[in-house]
Amino acid sequence: MKAALLLAAAAPLAAATPPVIPQTFTSQIITNTSGTAKSIPMGVKTYKQFYDYTNKRLRKDDSSGMTKVYRYDKNIMPPISPGPNDPDFASPKGYQFQLSNPDLNCCWLWLVDTSNGKPFYPDRMFKTQIPNGAKDMGTSPKFGGTEHWEGSSTFPFTSTGDWYVKNNNEILQYNSFVNIPTQGTIMTNMTYQNWTAGDIDISVFNHPASVQQKGRCKQFGVDPECSQEKNLKVMRSMLAGF
Numbered sequence: 495m496k497a498a499l500l501l502a503a504a505a506p507l508a509a510a511t512p513p514v515i516p517q518t519f520t521s522q523i524i525t526n527t528s529g530t531a532k533s534i535p536m537g538v539k540t541y542k543q544f545y546d547y548t549n550k551r552l553r554k555d556d557s558s559g560m561t562k563v564y565r566y567d568k569n570i571m572p573p574i575s576p577g578p579n580d581p582d583f584a585s586p587k588g589y590q591f592q593l594s595n596p597d598l599n600c601c602w603l604w605l606v607d608t609s610n611g612k613p614f615y616p617d618r619m620f621k622t623q624i625p626n627g628a629k630d631m632g633t634s635p636k637f638g639g640t641e642h643w644e645g646s647s648t649f650p651f652t653s654t655g656d657w658y659v660k661n662n663n664e665i666l667q668y669n670s671f672v673n674i675p676t677q678g679t680i681m682t683n684m685t686y687q688n689w690t691a692g693d694i695d696i697s698v699f700n701h702p703a704s705v706q707q708k709g710r711c712k713q714f715g716v717d718p719e720c721s722q723e724k725n726l727k728v729m730r731s732m733l734a735g736f
Contacts, residue, residue: 510629510630511626512623512624512625512626512628512630512643512657513624513641513643513659513662513663514623514663515622515623515624515659515663515665516663516691517545517546517547517548517621517622518545518546518547518548518549518691518692518693518694519545519689519690519691519692520542520543520544520545520688520689520690520692520694521542521543521545521686521687521688521689521690522540522541522542522543522686522687522688523540523541523542523543523684523685523686523687524538524539524540524684524685524687525538525539525540525541525682525683525684525685526538526682526683527539527680527681527682527683528681529672529678529679529680529681530678530679531674531677531678531679531680532677532678533677534677534680539556539557540556540557541554541555541556541557542554542555544694544698544699545622546694546699547619547621547622549567549696550565550566550567550586550619551563551564551565551566551567551694551696551699552564552566552619552699553698553699555593559592559593559594560590560591560592560593561590561591561592561593562588562589562590563588563589563591563699563700563701564586564588564589564605564619565586565587565588565589565699565701566586566605566617566618566619567586568586568587569584569585569586569616570584570585570586570587571584572584572585572604577716579603579604579713579714579715579716580604581604581606581613581616582613583613583615583616584616585604585605585606585613585616585617586604586605586616586617587602587603587604587605587704588602588603588604588605589601589602589701589702589704589711590602591701591702591711596701596702596710597702597710599719600701600702600704600710600711600712601711601712601713601714601717601719601720602701602704602711602712602713602714602720603713603714603715605617622665624643624645624657624659625645625647625655627645628643628644628645628655628657629643629644629645630642630643631643631644634658636658636666636667637658637660637666637667639660640658640659640660640666640667641658641659641660641662642656642657642658643656643657643658643659644656644657645657651672651673651674651675652672652673653670653671653672653673654670654671655668655669655670655671656668656669656670663691664686664689664691665686665689666685666686666689667683667684667685667686668682668683668684668686669681669682669683669684670682
């Protein structure tokens, strides 16, 4: 009996399982990004996010009045004769426009991986989740009391993440540090406000129609009205969740 008790006392405790974050929610988000990576826009941004990972749809309304809609749920074939900015495989699209007047300045781009300047495969929607390997760091006094989870990774580059969760599934803050050898460091602080879980009607993700080379919504990098490199970088940086 004594030996059994000693073995039980010596046995390691099972690791706590991170909470499962609802995959459909709406929240006001304040993002503060800093670091040395020149490809990522730095500074403070505020936007309302409509996040529907279940159906692979995403919308972000930023404080400037611009809306970005990402339709990962629709893979569209490029033209038979693709241009230099077109992939040669079916891919989803991202749209940027002014919500109060969508036809005024709508621009779109293919949501594809463009490593080394060439598209290789369609982008996938970023999933908001706490990784299984994250450690429960205990109760934090932040936001009147939250559970603090911490995780890290060395592949494909060094990164760390801290999540502060309320009511076991509501994210109130996410902080991350990423070190990309070829680009530099990225430090991001994301604070979630007015967080609400629940289904989001598909009409929330409506956007102007886009037609290659012409139409209500014009292509980034092709039409002169959508050639701003700054806006293109903003769109791509947000694909990565920053």
